[in-house]
Amino acid sequence: MLPLEGFRVLDLTHVLAGPCATHHLCCLGAEVIKIERPGAGDPMRALTMQPEHGGLPPGFRALNAGKKSVVVDLSAPDGRAAILRLAENADVFVENFRPGVAQRLGLGPEDLRRVRPDIVYCSISGWGQSGPNSRYGAYDHVIQAVTGMMALQGSREDDAPVKVGFPVIDIATGISAAEAILAALIRRLRGDTGPITIDVAMIDSALALMSGPAAMTLATGRAPERVGNRGFVGSPGAETFATMDGHISVAANTMGQFATLCRLLGRPELAAAPFVPAGLAAGDFLANVASEPLRIKLAQAFAAANASELETALNAAGVPAARVRDLAEYLRDLYPATPGIGTDGEPVALGPAFRWREGQKPDLPPAPRLGADTPSVIADGQTAPAP
Known part of the structure; x- marks a missing residue:
């Protein structure tokens, strides 16, 4: 009932x-x-x-x-x-x-x-x-x-x-x-x-x-800045990047996730000083650490990667990631595998x-x-x- x-x-x-x-x-x-x-x-x-x-x-x-x-x-x-x-x-x-x-x-x-x-x-x-x-x-x-x-x-x-x-x-x-x-x-x-x-x-x-942007605006009196496809935390590894065969959205928000991302991209040095603060624990959020120089280096690494392969590797390693799909592709390939809906x-x-x-x-x-x-x-x- x-x-x-x-x-x-x-x-x-x-x-x-x-x-x-x-x-x-x-x-x-x-x-x-x-x-x-x-x-x-x-x-x-x-x-x-x-x-x-x-x-x-x-x-x-x-x-x-x-x-x-x-x-x-x-x-x-x-x-x-x-x-x-x-x-x-x-x-x-x-x-x-x-x-x-x-x-x-x-x-x-x-x-x-x-x-x-x-x-x-x-x-x-x-x-x-x-x-x-x-x-x-x-x-x-x-x-x-x-x-x-x-x-x-x-x-x-x-x-x-x-x-x-x-x-x-x-x-x-x-x-x-x-x-x-x-x-x-x-x-x-x-x-x-x-x-x-x-x-x-x-x-x-x-x-x-x-509610989040509104609360910030009420507190500061200033409208929030645009973040585009960046994650709201401000981590350098939380963004949508272009690969050689499409785009992928990644949420590497913690220090541990970002280190994993950089390792899988073949650029482990990007997860260390001077690009990110030293001494962070694996569970620490990289809040507002994103910088334009680091973004450029990450974008270069992503541009040489395959979106589907990277999606699989990142999720297997505990880093949320998804290749950007259109709605038709999602409904055809992924939605039917979700039980209990419809x-x-x-x-x-x-x-x-x-x-x-x-x-x-x-x-x-x-x-x-x-x-x-x-x-x-x-x-x-x-x-x-x-x-």
Whole structure:
């Protein structure tokens, strides 16, 4: 039995962050009823732009497998009434409209509590539900720009800003919302009957991802320097280097690991003074020891090495290292060898980032076509018991 079996979630979210939150709840066993607009549904279905997918392109499937799709016109009075009927038998309500929209639709926290007093109400937005910036819209790369995340990418201060290569803030926001909802359900199970309203903002999720740099900036008043592909410790052996057949990322952070790296590169003298301080123990971190002269010598040694052979040798010697792969190569060659991940139904890689030691994993049916569950769910809502 999955931990959220028996819990019902009304999902009035779209695009990425909100659907990611409810996807994680679905993977944990919750029944998720996805409310969609007539005609178009969630924009991620891309019904107009990608009709060849029939409303089920890969990006939509990844975050909506196992959910039920119900079409409701929220602008119509009977649409609002249908949502309130469904809410009578729901445990969680999640929305990611712009702040104020749910209230204007008559679906704010107080509206839902009139029909289900103990419902957990979660709102997801870019800037939060209050404050002068709450009216602003938000997308992942815009939040990366405004929070300083984009400015952290690159190696030199004069590099143009570069966003992280996937919607990292959207996904982090979804995971944060799922975490908050789980905590709220624990409060309910412990007997807390008070109102629970959760406010999840993309800006907060961005700062949570950057907690280290943010703490340093708050302490010093200065934005952190760019580190490029260097490790955050500042060890000369923690970086991504070019080899004769590709790139390899190495994490030789301790003195012992760095000595091993230099030996395997055929340059053991680089792990001694004057390149690194004398008298360090094998377990000492080489924090902020990286220097440009040492980096040049290491780069020369790496340039003569084979990435695959060095990856094998370093890991065998206890030095974390990985040849740089693209995502297709990883999913083809390494991901299938990881036990306990994935599903028995829809082949979704974006499930919860943990595994049950007992072998449990989500068994999600395919993502639903637009409105596939409207008749059965609406009929069920009309006969839902009072809370």
